[in-house]
Amino acid sequence: MSPVAVRQMRVHVAGQRQVALGRSRQRLMIGVMLFIAIVAILGLRLADLALLHDGGNNRQRNLFAALVPPRADIVDRNGVELARTFDAYGIAVRPRDLVSDPKLLAPRIASILPGLTPQQVYAQLTHAGKFRYIQRRVLPTDAKRINALGEPAIVLEREPERLYPNLTLAAHVIGYTDVDGIGRAGIERAFEERLSREDMRSKPLMLSVDSRVQQAMEHELQVAMDKFSAIGAAGVVLDVRTGEVLAMASLPALNPNAAGKGSMEARFNRATLGVYELGSTFKAFTVAMALDAGTIRSVGQMYDCTVPLRIGRFSINDTHPFKRYASVVEILKESSNIGTAQIAQELGGERQAEFLRRLGFLEPVHIELKERGRPLYPLNWGEIATMTVGYGHGIAVTPLHLATGYAALVNGGIWRPATLIKLKPGEKPAEGRRVFSAETSVLMRKLLRLVVTHGTGGKADAPGFRVGGKTGTAEKAVGGGYARKSLVTNFAGVFPVDDPRYVVVAMLDEPKGIKETYGFATAGWNVAPVVGKVVARIGPVLGVMPDETRDVDLAPLLAHVREEKKK
Amino acid sequence: MVAGAMASALACYTVSLRVSAERADVESIRRQIASDLRDIRALEAELRTRSRLPQLQRWNDEVLAMVPPTAKQFAGSPTMLVAYAPNQPARPAAQEPVVQFAVASEAAVPMEAPIRTVAYTSGPRPAATAPARPQPLQLAAAKPVKVTVEPVQLAKVESAPAPKATPKAAPKAKPAPKPLPETVTAALAAVETPAAKAIVKSETKPRKAAEAAPVRLAGLSASLIGEIESAAAAERRGFRKVAMQ
Numbered sequence: 001m002s003p004v005a006v007r008q009m010r011v012h013v014a015g016q017r018q019v020a021l022g023r024s025r026q027r028l029m030i031g032v033m034l035f036i037a038i039v040a041i042l043g044l045r046l047a048d049l050a051l052l053h054d055g056g057n058n059r060q061r062n063l064f065a066a067l068v069p070p071r072a073d074i075v076d077r078n079g080v081e082l083a084r085t086f087d088a089y090g091i092a093v094r095p096r097d098l099v100s101d102p103k104l105l106a107p108r109i110a111s112i113l114p115g116l117t118p119q120q121v122y123a124q125l126t127h128a129g130k131f132r133y134i135q136r137r138v139l140p141t142d143a144k145r146i147n148a149l150g151e152p153a154i155v156l157e158r159e160p161e162r163l164y165p166n167l168t169l170a171a172h173v174i175g176y177t178d179v180d181g182i183g184r185a186g187i188e189r190a191f192e193e194r195l196s197r198e199d200m201r202s203k204p205l206m207l208s209v210d211s212r213v214q215q216a217m218e219h220e221l222q223v224a225m226d227k228f229s230a231i232g233a234a235g236v237v238l239d240v241r242t243g244e245v246l247a248m249a250s251l252p253a254l255n256p257n258a259a260g261k262g263s264m265e266a267r268f269n270r271a272t273l274g275v276y277e278l279g280s281t282f283k284a285f286t287v288a289m290a291l292d293a294g295t296i297r298s299v300g301q302m303y304d305c306t307v308p309l310r311i312g313r314f315s316i317n318d319t320h321p322f323k324r325y326a327s328v329v330e331i332l333k334e335s336s337n338i339g340t341a342q343i344a345q346e347l348g349g350e351r352q353a354e355f356l357r358r359l360g361f362l363e364p365v366h367i368e369l370k371e372r373g374r375p376l377y378p379l380n381w382g383e384i385a386t387m388t389v390g391y392g393h394g395i396a397v398t399p400l401h402l403a404t405g406y407a408a409l410v411n412g413g414i415w416r417p418a419t420l421i422k423l424k425p426g427e428k429p430a431e432g433r434r435v436f437s438a439e440t441s442v443l444m445r446k447l448l449r450l451v452v453t454h455g456t457g458g459k460a461d462a463p464g465f466r467v468g469g470k471t472g473t474a475e476k477a478v479g480g481g482y483a484r485k486s487l488v489t490n491f492a493g494v495f496p497v498d499d500p501r502y503v504v505v506a507m508l509d510e511p512k513g514i515k516e517t518y519g520f521a522t523a524g525w526n527v528a529p530v531v532g533k534v535v536a537r538i539g540p541v542l543g544v545m546p547d548e549t550r551d552v553d554l555a556p557l558l559a560h561v562r563e564e565k566k567k
Numbered sequence: 568m569v570a571g572a573m574a575s576a577l578a579c580y581t582v583s584l585r586v587s588a589e590r591a592d593v594e595s596i597r598r599q600i601a602s603d604l605r606d607i608r609a610l611e612a613e614l615r616t617r618s619r620l621p622q623l624q625r626w627n628d629e630v631l632a633m634v635p636p637t638a639k640q641f642a643g644s645p646t647m648l649v650a651y652a653p654n655q656p657a658r659p660a661a662q663e664p665v666v667q668f669a670v671a672s673e674a675a676v677p678m679e680a681p682i683r684t685v686a687y688t689s690g691p692r693p694a695a696t697a698p699a700r701p702q703p704l705q706l707a708a709a710k711p712v713k714v715t716v717e718p719v720q721l722a723k724v725e726s727a728p729a730p731k732a733t734p735k736a737a738p739k740a741k742p743a744p745k746p747l748p749e750t751v752t753a754a755l756a757a758v759e760t761p762a763a764k765a766i767v768k769s770e771t772k773p774r775k776a777a778e779a780a781p782v783r784l785a786g787l788s789a790s791l792i793g794e795i796e797s798a799a800a801a802e803r804r805g806f807r808k809v810a811m812q
Contacts (some may be wrong), residue, residue, distance in 0.1 A: 023810075063597060063598060063601045064601055065606050066601070066605075067601060067605060068606070076779065079616075081611075081612075081615050084608075084612055084615075086608075086609065086612045087609075101652045163612055163616070165612065165615035165616040165619055166615075166619045166620055166621065167619055167621055168621060169619065169620055169621060211620055212620070214620075215620040215621070215624060218621075219621075219624050397802060463637060464637070464638025464639050464641075465638070536637075537635045539635075540641075545641060545643075546637070546638035546641055547638060547643055548638045548639070549642075549643070
């Protein structure tokens, strides 16, 4: 365009030009201000990052923060790990990003991952979703091999997994978590907050359980369970002075690493959730109550055991009837229902219920776990109920109840709640309450020892460990009556009797008689040996010195036992 | 002037370079530590899983077949320990072998010492005398699961009874202190037996101590019994410490 033309145009558009110029200046200003604002924001952000967020420190903290597990470990009283969180591999796929042929890929993946069929893998690979898990909790070596397949759509996820290194050991105590890492049973459930809280996670939770004792208990119970074809078993080892639970077992065993695969039966905690009529083990309580209440003035007091006891339409029988008058010592030694029923009758229902309430037998057992069974006891505590409760029928409690009760019986008469948390050194045990007098407790120790040395519990003796205890055999209540063939046998033992340290309770659910036991399925034959073997194994571990030259003096009690004629 | 400024600038730059290099090193070491800690955790998990107690139990059931120690395998008192000697004082004193008792260290060891152990060695025995068969002392922790247990717990004796003729009689008898025989053949052939290994287990240098300070004794004097007893007390304290952990 020639200058002339431009000049002409300028003249022509003079008015418009002024307006346009003004507008463009405005726009320019806005642009400049935007730039300045952006630069200012960036500058401020930079200053903020440089000055306020100390980048280096932050990174270092993250470095070590990653080491704090997302959930606290659980350890036993000696620091042996029972549960820990561990970064496991999960194999997932994004089906939409798949490049290779799923028909070829599926068998190759299935050949690496045991327990998956090519069809299952194929179904996941061709799924319509965005993200599918093929398998979770994969071994690191398998994960590496899958990674080597080179399929970009396959994702290796590192996800925290709860690992229980000892498999079935103490499974019912520890419990398990669900796939999201939330406790669903046992300690994992009861201490959910403690285990997952940010400030507590780095410190492991120390239980009172001793894994060696736990292993001994579980093993011996399992052996007995297999031998006598029992459907279940439970066992508890309790420190009588502090109420700490050193072992608590429930069989059939459960693997908490795959809790979902366990049966209902396996997940059921028989030690705290199952309530059972425990039978004769209650007789020791009845005798102690009567001694304490003063209705038994001497252990030589005689009771009429000549004939079965008839109360209304009920008749109370003995397996080995005395057919004569028997002393209290004999009644306990031979586990006489007839005699104990009379002792309970003299004591009276009211006092009996009060004693049982103080022993904690009329409420769910005191322990941290949430799986606690409610005891069953007579609503109408009449005379017949008093007599049957006296020998452990008509009242159903958990094996842990029995253990805490026996602890109170022998530790000087103080009942304490059971605990699964180890006491810190110097920490006082939970406050207890007095149930029996100290004198009663001392006498009961001797009586329990006598049951083992001279009575029904002979097979529970571990030489040198001075075991005392009482057998219990009860018929299972089935549909309003008792099933004569399905028994619950149990044994409550204490050692060493001269200075009680530990109570050992073992229970078998529906053991059968075998040839070796001459067909008997009673406690003295099947569950008492379990306690004997467990004591022999755990005694040295727990620092109880076996000594065959030491024992309590039973002579004053044996004076009240009449020599039976040898058959 | 310019040269001076250049030199100082260079010096400053070098210093700052070295500082930053050092910092980077520290950072990489920290990263290394963090990754090692992670590895330790992973390896621990693996180790715990492999050495799980049910597995040890299975090995024991199938292969090792170890059983818990019985009451007889525990030495109730130092005197009882001495009574396990293979040679009994039935023979004339003249033929007595010389008993060597090597004490780990001299009596000056303070009572606060957590563990003090005595090592016994048998003296040269006359080859002609066939020693009585020693009691098999399986004091070592019998179960693999009981690794932390101190196998021997020496109980206190009220009086110091003289070692009796038969090993079995010794623990049961608790007589008033009898006149001690002039020479006691209570040599412990224990060093070869597992028992001795268990006894000296907690000691740091049992053999060296035995060589260094052999105390030749013609018999068991009352002071020696006291010595052994104090060692037993120390042992017991150590044991309790272990048991309480």
